[in-house]
Amino acid sequence: MDRTFQVDLRGVVDLLSHHLYASPRVYVRELLQNAVDAISARRAAAGPGDPPVPARVRIDPPDVTGDGTLRVSDTGIGLTEDQVHQFLATIGRSSKRDDFGFARHDFLGQFGIGLLSCFLVADEIRVLTRAEGSPTVLWRGFADGRYSVAVAGEDRLQVGTTVTLVPRRDADQWLLRRTVVELATLYGSLLPVTVEVGDTTITGDGLPWRPGGDDRRQRLVAYCQEVFGFTPFDVVDLAVPEAGLTGVAFVLPTPANPAARAGHRVYLKRMLLAEGAEGVLPEWAFFARCVFDAGELRPTASREALYEDQLLESTREALGDQLRGWLVRLSTRDPRRLTEFLEIHHLGVKALAVHDDEMLRLVERWWPMETNTGRMTLADFRAQHGLVRYTVQVDEFRQIGAVAAAQGMPVVNAGYVYDAQLIERLPLVEPGALIERVEPSDLTTHFDALEPGLELAKRPFLARAQRAMDRLGCEVVLRAFDPAGLPAMYLVNRSAAFAAELRATRERVDEVWADVLDALARTDDEDRPQLVLNHRNPLVRRVSELADEDLVRLAVEGLYGQALLLGHHPLRPADAALLNSSFLGLLNKAVAHED
Numbered sequence: 001m002d003r004t005f006q007v008d009l010r011g012v013v014d015l016l017s018h019h020l021y022a023s024p025r026v027y028v029r030e031l032l033q034n035a036v037d038a039i040s041a042r043r044a045a046a047g048p049g050d051p052p053v054p055a056r057v058r059i060d061p062p063d064v065t066g067d068g069t070l071r072v073s074d075t076g077i078g079l080t081e082d083q084v085h086q087f088l089a090t091i092g093r094s095s096k097r098d099d100f101g102f103a104r105h106d107f108l109g110q111f112g113i114g115l116l117s118c119f120l121v122a123d124e125i126r127v128l129t130r131a132e133g134s135p136t137v138l139w140r141g142f143a144d145g146r147y148s149v150a151v152a153g154e155d156r157l158q159v160g161t162t163v164t165l166v167p168r169r170d171a172d173q174w175l176l177r178r179t180v181v182e183l184a185t186l187y188g189s190l191l192p193v194t195v196e197v198g199d200t201t202i203t204g205d206g207l208p209w210r211p212g213g214d215d216r217r218q219r220l221v222a223y224c225q226e227v228f229g230f231t232p233f234d235v236v237d238l239a240v241p242e243a244g245l246t247g248v249a250f251v252l253p254t255p256a257n258p259a260a261r262a263g264h265r266v267y268l269k270r271m272l273l274a275e276g277a278e279g280v281l282p283e284w285a286f287f288a289r290c291v292f293d294a295g296e297l298r299p300t301a302s303r304e305a306l307y308e309d310q311l312l313e314s315t316r317e318a319l320g321d322q323l324r325g326w327l328v329r330l331s332t333r334d335p336r337r338l339t340e341f342l343e344i345h346h347l348g349v350k351a352l353a354v355h356d357d358e359m360l361r362l363v364e365r366w367w368p369m370e371t372n373t374g375r376m377t378l379a380d381f382r383a384q385h386g387l388v389r390y391t392v393q394v395d396e397f398r399q400i401g402a403v404a405a406a407q408g409m410p411v412v413n414a415g416y417v418y419d420a421q422l423i424e425r426l427p428l429v430e431p432g433a434l435i436e437r438v439e440p441s442d443l444t445t446h447f448d449a450l451e452p453g454l455e456l457a458k459r460p461f462l463a464r465a466q467r468a469m470d471r472l473g474c475e476v477v478l479r480a481f482d483p484a485g486l487p488a489m490y491l492v493n494r495s496a497a498f499a500a501e502l503r504a505t506r507e508r509v510d511e512v513w514a515d516v517l518d519a520l521a522r523t524d525d526e527d528r529p530q531l532v533l534n535h536r537n538p539l540v541r542r543v544s545e546l547a548d549e550d551l552v553r554l555a556v557e558g559l560y561g562q563a564l565l566l567g568h569h570p571l572r573p574a575d576a577a578l579l580n581s582s583f584l585g586l587l588n589k590a591v592a593h594e595d
């Protein structure tokens with residue numbers, strides 16, 4: 001024999017309150033929503049010759065009703081007795097679906113559970129309702145699952161519905177006037193019907209971003225200050241017709257943390273969905289907070305977030321396009337403002353430029369980068385120097401920037417987030433653009449070799465210097481380069497840096513691992529880091545002429561330590577020990593000499 005499921009209403013209410021709704025406060029939203037839907041249904045049912053449908057929702061808090069209850073009255077379509085049985089007695093049944101069970105476009109509700117949220121704050125719900133041409137019906141539902149339906153002794157004066165909540169003992173604060181005004185304002189201030197709490201009218205002039213009015217911008221700035229708490233850098237209009245969306249984006253006046261998810265204020269059919277909706281804009285657009293109303297986007301069942309579907313995805317893209325369009329317009333109409341904007345939000349714009357040609361051109365023209373010939377935009381750099389040479393790490397730039405400049409080789413520091421990726425994409429959008437990545441070891445080729453006679457004469461010195469450096473895995477070379485004031489440079493390329501890391505690890509691990517690491521560490525000589533001594537430097541020249549082998553070793557070790565420090569290289573324990581012993585050794589020699 002088939003049986004019918006029994007539903008324990010207390011269990012369902014518990015489920016709603018703990019797992020679906022974030023707070024009992026949603027009861028105000030659900031009541032408003034039902035009232036607005038009932039008015040929409042009445043409008044839809046009205047014939048062309050009928051008088052206009054009144055559109056009013058009035059909430060009377062306990063201080064007006066006088067009996068501790070809260071009452072919500074609407075001028076909506078009302079329910080017949082049959083409909084009361086049909087829609088109020090069955091959880092999950094709704095009059096707002098079409099014959100195929102889909103949510104009907106003209107209504108906010110769709111799930112058939114909203115009224116239950118009133119049990120979060122009430123023990124009893126009464127619905128007194130009258131439909132056109134039908135008697136007034138009273139439905140009473142209780143939190144324990146009982147309900148009754150009766151034809152009311154007295155008819156309601158007007159067609160419509162009054163919902164009365166008898167508060168739960170521990171929940172009466174949710175029904176207080178102050179709270180109800182606050183909640184009705186939060187959820188319902190943009191609704192297209194008149195909403196009143198007692199004598200206070202909640203609804204106002206419509207959407208804050210409605211067109212028109214000389215003071216529109218001022219109005220929007222004030223609105224942004226009120227809802228988001230900042231004065232926007234700029235206001236961007238948003239419109240996505242297929243989502244029935246209109247609204248505005250406010251550009252943040254201070255840098256935003258790209259990792260922190262920005263919340264947007266979203267209304268669906270003019271009812272607040274969320275104050276902190278996420279995933280509404282593409283991730284790169286973290287410099288904007290938006291507020292919009294959309295008629296076609298769908299809510300999740302809790303009505304606290306947007307349902308992730310294709311329409312939401314295409315809406316997100318369209319909103320992204322509009323923000324990008326604003327940026328591009330700014331670059332043509334008001335470059336000074338654009339520079340100010342980039343000062344604040346360059347990270348977001350660069351993240352965008354990694355995938356977007358137009359944004360890349362914008363960064364190229366307007367974002368000044370660090371170079372060894374001063375800060376300048378890539379466009380200016382190309383105009384002045386042609387080839388864009390760049391380092392991909394800040395440390396590499398520090399190592400070679402000054403030396404390269406002294407040699408007349410302009411280099412861009414592309415070590416900051418996204419910069420190298422942007423330069424590497426540049427030839428795709430600017431076909432004439434020439435780029436070349438520089439590594440510190442490339443620079444040796446720009447160092448002048450010594451003339452052969454001198455080179456030969458310095459062989460014994462080099463051999464001694466090399467012996468001093470062998471245990472540190474570093475090759476010593478003697479070149480002539482500018483600036484002459486710089487005695488030595490330590491150059492590492494990336495594979496050498498990797499080998500150096502392996503060596504450092506090897507010092508800390510057991511034998512089996514050490515063997516494995518040794519196998520990995522076998523690198524060619526040209527991968528070794530180089531200590532380049534500068535023959536143009538008077539001190540180096542004097543060192544290269546020393547006869548005392550011990551003193552040569554100490555001096556070369558000292559130059560090595562100094563080059564490490566100068567190039568911001570990490571000091572391994574062995575380097576620190578060497579720096580220490582060479583310093584003490586040199587000091588010792590100096591003091592001994594005095595004696």
Ligand SMILES: Nc1ncnc2c1ncn2[C@@H]1O[C@H](COP(=O)(O)OP(=O)(O)OP(=O)(O)O)[C@@H](O)[C@H]1O
Pocket residue numbers: 030033034035038074076077078079087088093094095096108109110111112113114115116161
């Ligand atoms: N003020 C009202 N006037 C007329 N009918 C109402 C009113 N409030 C509720 N109803 C009827 O009760 C039904 C159930 O309401 P409920 O709020 O539980 O669900 P819903 O509004 O259909 O969907 P949702 O769960 O998305 O809110 C509605 O579909 C509607 O037919």
